[in-house]
Amino acid sequence: MDGGAADGTDFSAEFASERIVAAGADELERAAEAALRPRRLDEFVGQSVVRDQLSLVLQAALARGNAPEHVLLSGPPGLGKTTLAMIIASELGASLRVTSGPAIQHAGDLAAVLSSLEEGEVLFIDEIHRLARPAEELLYMAMEDFRVDVVVGKGAGASAIPLSLPPFTAVGATTRAGLLPAPLRDRFGFTGHLDFYSADELERVLVRSAGLLGVVLDPDAASEIAGRSRGTPRIANRLLRRVRDWAQVRGDGGLDLRAARAALEVYEVDPIGLDRLDRAVLTALCTRFAGGPVGLATLAVTVGEESETVETVAEPYLVREGLLGRTPRGRVATPAAWAHLGLTPPRAEGTLFDG
Numbered sequence: 293m294d295g296g297a298a299d300g301t302d303f304s305a306e307f308a309s310e311r312i313v314a315a316g317a318d319e320l321e322r323a324a325e326a327a328l329r330p331r332r333l334d335e336f337v338g339q340s341v342v343r344d345q346l347s348l349v350l351q352a353a354l355a356r357g358n359a360p361e362h363v364l365l366s367g368p369p370g371l372g373k374t375t376l377a378m379i380i381a382s383e384l385g386a387s388l389r390v391t392s393g394p395a396i397q398h399a400g401d402l403a404a405v406l407s408s409l410e411e412g413e414v415l416f417i418d419e420i421h422r423l424a425r426p427a428e429e430l431l432y433m434a435m436e437d438f439r440v441d442v443v444v445g446k447g448a449g450a451s452a453i454p455l456s457l458p459p460f461t462a463v464g465a466t467t468r469a470g471l472l473p474a475p476l477r478d479r480f481g482f483t484g485h486l487d488f489y490s491a492d493e494l495e496r497v498l499v500r501s502a503g504l505l506g507v508v509l510d511p512d513a514a515s516e517i518a519g520r521s522r523g524t525p526r527i528a529n530r531l532l533r534r535v536r537d538w539a540q541v542r543g544d545g546g547l548d549l550r551a552a553r554a555a556l557e558v559y560e561v562d563p564i565g566l567d568r569l570d571r572a573v574l575t576a577l578c579t580r581f582a583g584g585p586v587g588l589a590t591l592a593v594t595v596g597e598e599s600e601t602v603e604t605v606a607e608p609y610l611v612r613e614g615l616l617g618r619t620p621r622g623r624v625a626t627p628a629a630w631a632h633l634g635l636t637p638p639r640a641e642g643t644l645f646d647g
């Protein structure tokens with residue numbers, strides 16, 4: 293995953309993969325997730341707008357007996373893009389081919405995948421914003437004209453042989469829709485943007501997952517875990533597995549409120565989903581710098597982290613939750629940050645004699 297925050301929004305999980313509240317997942321976790329994936333659109337919780345729109349696109353295509361238009365799914369990691377791609381294929385009764393931007397090094401790699409597609413297949417390209425330029429250009433042509441030029445030979449003797457492709461549906465997923473070049477974006481007939489889930493939706497995700505894991509989750513435990521899951525089903529499912537561990541090893545096996553709170557305390561995930569690093573940043577900002585403004589580099593040194601880690605791992609969620617502000621003069625703690633830490637902000641100068 294990429295690291296920078298060129299557009300001010302960063303969904304990177306590069307540094308975050310070991311955190312319990314990381315939005316990204318490693319291979320091992322993806323295997324655990326597979327069992328919890330909804331298989332049909334009506335099992336997919338939340339995202340009602342995208343779900344409804346997608347359902348229309350798919351039903352219309354099925355009724356016409358055509359492959360549907362290409363679909364672009366955008367949004368932060370862990371919100372269900374891969375799951376939706378799998379659902380699209382299964383709703384269409386089509387098989388799914390999976391690849392990703394980073395896996396395609398050369399245009400030839402993509403040409404090989406495209407030329408082996410069968411009619412109606414769904415081609416899922418994860419992290420599509422990371423495709424190399426020549427592959428991207430090949431993809432435009434394939435998506436628009438169902439054709440690729442296969443280059444035979446090398447140098448001056450090379451020639452391009454046009455090869456027509458059967459109709460297929462490309463499903464692209466990206467965490468950074470803004471990074472997609474317009475010509476590529478324009479080739480998608482339908483774009484769905486996934487947003488963070490409400491606590492209520494996450495509770496439904498958790499209850500469903502608990503059922504699949506064969507455990508009973510008390511409603512107040514579901515609500516407790518949902519509140520700490522940062523709007524992200526992947527995090528909710530991960531916390532659920534940790535609570536299940538706690539209940540099995542230290543509790544009586546029941547997934548109740550006590551087990552949820554105790555387990556999440558062990559993993560240092562606080563009631564609004566902040567972890568140790570998030571809290572260290574906020575605490576330093578409030579107690580060492582009187583709430584700021586303070587420069588990123590100084591703040592990072594104070595918590596013993598790289599600036600990039602603080603910026604890409606901790607800050608996006610703190611900003612999203614309205615706990616930290618990024619100003620031209622540096623980082624500032626908001627009144628909500630002081631309140632969350634149970635601290636009283638120093639009285640601002642000029643308000644001393646107010647009232």
Ligand SMILES: Nc1ncnc2c1ncn2[C@@H]1O[C@H](COP(=O)(O)OP(=O)(O)OP(=O)(O)O)[C@@H](O)[C@H]1O
Binds near residue numbers: 325326335368372
């Ligand atoms: N709407 C949903 N309902 C139920 N479970 C969901 C939903 N969305 C995601 N999940 C679960 O969350 C986990 C992560 O989802 P998924 O892999 O689809 O996310 P993603 O957006 O593709 O993430 P990434 O960009 O990191 O690949 C999966 O286990 C999936 O089952």
